[in-house]
Amino acid sequence: MRAFSGSRLAELCLVLLACWLCPGSALAETRVALVVGNGAYTSTAQLPNPSHDAEDVAASLKRSGFEVLQGINLRQAEMQDLTIRFARAASRADVAMFYYSGHAMQYNGVNYLMPIDAMLTDEADLKRFVRVDDIVNDLQQAKNLRILVLDSCRDNPLAETLKRSAGATRAASIGRGLSKVEAPRGTIVSFSTQSGQVAADGTGRNSPYTTAFLKHIEQPHEIGDVFRDISSDVYDSSGKTQLPELSLSIIGKFYLNGQVAMTVAPTAPQAAPQPDPCAAAEAHWKAAESIGNVSAFEDHLARFSSCSFANLAKARIEGLKQKTVLAPAADGARASGTKAFDGNYWDVTLNCPASGKAQGFTRALAATVTNGVFHAEGQNPGGSNRLEIDGQIPADGKTTLSARGTTGASAYTLNNLAPGSPYAFTIDAQFERSRGSGKRNEARACNLVFVKR
CATH class of the missing domain: 3.40.50.1460 (Rossmann fold)
Incomplete structure (x- = not known):
């Protein structure tokens, strides 16, 4: 041989x-x-x-x-x-x-x-x-x-x-x-x-x-x-x-059509590899998404302007700025009558029945309404399982609220998310004087009840 x-x-x-x-x-x-x-x-x-x-x-x-x-x-x-x-x-x-x-x-x-x-x-x-x-x-x-x-x-x-x-x-x-x-x-x-x-x-x-x-x-x-x-x-x-x-x-890198590069090792020592400038881009993008304001996306764009999420960051910034421009006109149209819902003590009850492997739960939050602006929040002593709900209630009481928070125990989440994972959803709500009701729009069917003390 x-x-x-x-x-x-x-x-x-x-x-x-x-x-x-x-x-x-x-x-x-x-x-x-x-x-x-x-x-x-x-x-x-x-x-x-x-x-x-x-x-x-x-x-x-x-x-x-x-x-x-x-x-x-x-x-x-x-x-x-x-x-x-x-x-x-x-x-x-x-x-x-x-x-x-x-x-x-x-x-x-x-x-x-x-x-x-x-x-x-x-x-x-x-x-x-x-x-x-x-x-x-x-x-x-x-x-x-x-x-x-x-x-x-x-x-x-x-x-x-x-x-x-x-x-x-x-x-x-x-x-x-x-x-x-x-x-x-x-x-x-x-x-x-x-x-x-x-x-x-x-x-x-x-x-x-x-x-x-x-x-x-x-x-x-x-x-x-x-x-x-x-x-x-x-x-x-x-x-x-x-x-x-x-x-x-996903964890790690996957290629459906990755190329295999074969090189002969040089005899002279190579310089140390340069760090990947986009290595932290995905983690930073997720953090920016969880915050969701213009400053967070502008910070991402400044740090990672040549990386994968740059165009999406620009899109988010443009969308948020357009909402800001349109907000004054909308606020003026809603100004009359919105104080009818004002109050420092609103009780909010969120009820999410069991869905798939996720256990059901009921959660209470405290809310305020000032000049028609609704804000509710709740948080565990340890800092996880945080939830904030915000929005504007117009004169007719019909509105869409925005909710943002971090998960608590994994058993109560649809995809077994780790505690502290960020999430967000919207709520279609209807207020009538001292009461209101709402439904969660995304991912999971949950009901909300609002009661003014």
Whole structure:
């Protein structure tokens, strides 16, 4: 047998390592994807792009080494069958992705995907839809990385039909667009636009979101950067009117199309590697998001102007400044009559029933109303489980309040979040003299009662 020199053996090892990392190698990680495009609806407006979106995304993912299950214009039974096949495939995969283009809606904080033959005369018909929560649970079976992509926040006429049949009380549970989904650990969640908003279907072959997805998904970049680039591209191409919702909870770096670089070690000593200027950008962005004001986003932009979140920081700053410009006019319109709700002692009771694995709870907060400005807060002695609720109550008493805080015990959170994790949501409320009621809009169905002492 021919003997190898030390240098030849080292070269052979590098070649074998490169082949092991190639997407098509037998030793490479297992990747599976379910790609669905529903547009030929029988009971509501048809969508021209989803079938093209699904075809193009499926082809792209195959080039990245995915085993792809593909469905176009699926009826209820077909959609259920394909999601069952995907659940089985995900259980043996290292990487799993679910991509959906078509109609969807939220009801009582739960997101539903719509087969093309679905009817929606009342809430019982929602059982014919596919729950996004079930898809998220299926994705969690994959070992390393899970990705949920929903290009489905188009305007859905069936949601209006359900509102009319639900009556005034329950119609409030039917939100606009989709409800936000917090990414479980090891997961990326990307919506075509922000929760509670409606996305454009587009006029070309693909929707604006899928156009950006196809542009970036095969790039040899870290997967978190890929989805941030997708979000920035959609925001810029839409004239800053459509900003995708993105939630990442991944540890480490993942590459769907990472390049393998092989170099010969130089004989001369190398200089010490320079620190990555963007290494702390993601952690700082999460902190800025939890604060949510202009100063926090401007600070992020000053520190990380060339990093992945820079464009999103600019978008947040612009949006907040626009609200500030419009606020005086709105305040002037509300000025008369808002003092009718003023009082230093309002009792607020927040009740969240059990949801999935999350335990239910009831929480009391103290609030004040001054010149129609509402503020409530509550905090544990240790500093965790903090909650603040703010907003303006107009003369008619109908308003949307903003809540922001940090989680307490993990058992009471939807995704088993660590204590002290930041969160935020909005509340649709109605005040009448010394009483009021409200409902949480995002993620979890909770009710609020306001009582003036």
